Amino acid sequence: MPLPLAPLIPLAVRLGLVASTTWAVTRWVRSASHPGRTDQRAEDALDELGEGLSVHKPADRAEDRQTNATARVRRVIRFRGRTWEVDAGLMARLRLRERSE
Incomplete structure (x- = not known):
């Protein structure tokens, strides 16, 4: 007795479309993505960040109206008998300059 394969065709078409x-x-x-790179100077700067949030305007960048921000969170999390250390750091810069065109 032959197997009825016709009912399986819609499933096969859907799986093929998803694949x-x-x-x-x-x-x-x-x-669209690039491999990226690791800059050791940036890694060292992130390691030296203090914990918490900091926002400041450097005196030597007053003409650019530059504002810098840093943030760092370091925590130890215990979950289901495993221990995880979380170390998240962020450095950001916002610079506004007027341009004459």
Whole structure:
């Protein structure tokens, strides 16, 4: 007795569409992203940040109206018998300059 395969065709088409869409999106993301790099000077600066939030305007950048901000959170989290250390640091700069065109 032959197996009725016709009811499986819609499922096969849906799975094929999902697989091909996933493959296309993955290729697009890989082609649009770059490998990046790690700058040891930036890593050292992040390691030296103090814990908490800091916002200041450097005196030597007054003409640029530059504002710098730093934030760092260091915590130890225990969950289900495992211990995780969280160390999150952020450095940001906002600079507004007037330009003559």
